[in-house]
Amino acid sequence: MEQIPSGVQPAPLSDKPWLHRYPADVPADIDADCFASLMEMFEQSVAAYADKPAYSNFGKIISYGELDRLSRDFAAYLQQGLGLAPGERIALMMPNLLQYPVCLFGALRAGLVVVNVNPLYTARELEHQLRDSGARAIVIVENFAHTLDKAIKQTAVEQVILTRMGDHLGLVKGSVLNFVVKHIKKMVPRHRLPAYVGYKEAMAKGRDMDYRRPELSGDALAFLQYTGGTTGLSKGAMLSHRNMLANVEQCLGVYGPVLAPGAERVVTALPLYHVFALTVNGLLFLRLGAQNLLITNPRDIPGFVKALKGFDSTCLTGVNTLFNALVNNPDFQGHDFGSLKLTIGGGMSVQRAVAEQWQAITGSKLLEGYGLTECSPLVTVCPYDMDGYNGSIGLPVCSTEVRLVDDNGEVISLSHTPGEMEVKGPQVMGGYWGQNSADDGSFHDGWLRTGDIATMDEQGFLKIVDRKKDMILVSGFNVFPNEVEEVAMLHRSVLEAAAVGVPHKETGEMVKLVVVKKPGGELDEKALIRHCRQHLTAYKVPKVIEFRDELPKTNVGKILRRELREQAA
Known part of the structure; x- marks a missing residue:
């Protein structure tokens, strides 16, 4: 490991020093069993906020009541129309569209395991994920059907539901968008899928079918969330209902003091198939009854900024590259951010220059968090009462233990001394799909090995030095x-x-x-x-x-x- 920085005198680390630095209204622990399943949490939210807007995209808004009805119809179709039983896997391959939350919560309500798929995967990457997960069904936007066409014969997928970009936007607007996407912008390459059913047809059939509510425990598998694949072959992290619920409650514990149930408006530019947006934007803000603005193409920065101007956002999440692109956009710099009270950065290191520019322009502190797919994902966050960027990834979230170990696996007891970060908590996965966690090196004495080198100061603030492999x-x-x-x-x-x-x-x-x-x-x-x-x-x-x-x-x-x-x- 690298030497301790000059001028820093290491001191012995006390047990869980971060608890003494928590804001007074942040709890040390959360109840990971406050809901029996994600399905139960969903049912409570849609009942409590039935008349409030839930998701908006391309100018179309659906309420929590509509989300309840639509996801029920989709769940019924999965059960009765496709004959899928609880525990079977279904893949979702789409960007941020209204179809995503409908399909996500419909699949969870049917007791299925969701396999999130990056729409930009190549046929080779898609084939690997579908084969490895054993998914029997997939919901896919037609823009990417040509990729599935090349991969499907080598997988267990039997049922394909094909949707189009405008399928939830109404007859006129939806038809116009679908025509432009396919015939003007030429964004739908030709494909020859052997058989599929249209999304609208599936939803229509589901309306007339019975929905049978499954009995799910917290230990039931909810997601096979595949690692990003930037380090080699992608692996499916097994995330249970309890893992995900625990992380939602941990998010609520650290961010809840500045959030008001039924009053938040969150911008979702990161794709919901990514675990950061899935948990924070998709689940936490559903728990709070927030309105969620879905950005389908965040790389179109001018279009993104235009969408922001029509949405009085209170919360925004993103990665450093997104924030960097926004602060360097002249139109963004002239936007009114009076209502923005929470900005969360994750997925990669937030850089000082970007964080300070963001705070200067918006008046909102950019609070960095750290997580892994294997941890559902949140492990640490910067507390909401910080003055601004401090170069750290914050403190371990509620009910989470973090330790640093040296190259020999010995626990480091001195502050500011680099070591590999290891994690314990109710959000930590059970293991990788199809692999023996005792043999794959992902755990060390019951602690998840992150592969990240970090230091911890006397207050418990952690700072990533870097990935061990980099x-x-x-x-x-x-x-x-x-x-x-x-x-x-x-x-x-x-x-x-x-x-x-x-x-x-x-x-x-x-x-x-x-x-x-x-x-x-x-x-x-x-x-x-x-x-x-x-x-x-x-x-x-x-x-x-x-x-x-x-x-x-x-x-x-x-x-x-x-x-x-x-x-x-």
């Missing part, structure tokens, strides 16, 4: 990419940056920095290296800088360092 080794010294990227982002002409290690005959590895300039920014390699030398010790300074128009990213905005390493090699 560490750069220069002449025996550890260089953490996050630190190099953070320094590069301090330069006024840098829009985005990613640091990777590349082979070097003398030092083993050297630091390479890949940079995207801000529009109109004047910057060359020598100037940026001079800038880095002002903030980094010599072995951490990039030796090679490459300028690009964009960085490779996952669909949720994570920068793919692995791809950059492979390209450099």
Whole structure:
């Protein structure tokens, strides 16, 4: 592990020091069994908030009462029309559309296990996930049916429900959008799926079918949530109803003091098939009876900003790249953010320059959180009473234990000493689908191994030093990419940056920095290296800088360092 930063005197860590730093109205523990299942939580919310708006997309709003009826119809069709039994898997492959919450909660109400699928997967990636999960059915937007066409024969999928972008927007608006998407924008490649049923047809049939409420326990599997696949073969984290409910209650414990039931308006730009948005936007804010604005294409920043201006948002979640794009958009800078009271950043490290710009423009603190798919996902959050960015990922959430261990697996007892973070809590998965958790190395003495290197201070604030696998080794010294990227982002002409290690005959590895300039920014390699030398010790300074128009990213905005390493090699 790297040496303790100079000038910092490590002190012994007390037991759960974060509990003493919690705001007074944040509980130490939550009740993970306050609902028997996600189905029960859903039923309580739609009854309590029946007349309130639940989801809006492309100008169309559905209420909680409508969500109740529509999801019941879909659940009935899954049970009676497709003959799917509780515990069987159904895949959902779509961006943020009104169909998603209808299908999600319909599947959960039918007792099925939801397999969320990234719509931008290649046929190879899709085939792997469908084969591995054993999904018998899939709901897919027609834009991506050509991918399924190439993969379906090698999977167990027997039933395909095909939906179109405008299927919930009404006859006129929906027909116009579907025509434009297919015939004007040419966004629906040809496919030859052997058989499928249209979404509207399925919903119509479901209305006339009986729905049978299953008996579900908290231990029942709710999701096979596949890891992002940026580190190799994607694996399905088994998340039970209790895992997800626990994380919703943990979110409520840490964010609840600033949220009002029935009064929140949350912006969902991250895709709901991603576990961060699924739990925080999809489940927490359903629990609170909030109105959820679904952004179908967050990469269209001008369109996103236009949608924001018509929605008086109180809460917004995102990743660093999204916040960075927004703060650099002139129209966004002129928006009125008087009602925005909670901004949550996750999925990747939030950078100081972005967080400070966000707070200066919106008046809302950008509270970074940390999580993993395997933890449903939330593990730590920055408390709501912080003044602003402090470079940490916050404190462990309620009913969660975090410890740091050294390379020998021994628990680190001194503050500010880097070690691998391990987690225990009711939100932690049971294991990976089809794998023996005792043999796959994901757990250590009953603690989930995160693979992230972190430090903890005397108050319990954790700071990610970096992913263990991304560490750069220069002449025996550890260089953490996050630190190099953070320094590069301090330069006024840098829009985005990613640091990777590349082979070097003398030092083993050297630091390479890949940079995207801000529009109109004047910057060359020598100037940026001079800038880095002002903030980094010599072995951490990039030796090679490459300028690009964009960085490779996952669909949720994570920068793919692995791809950059492979390209450099």
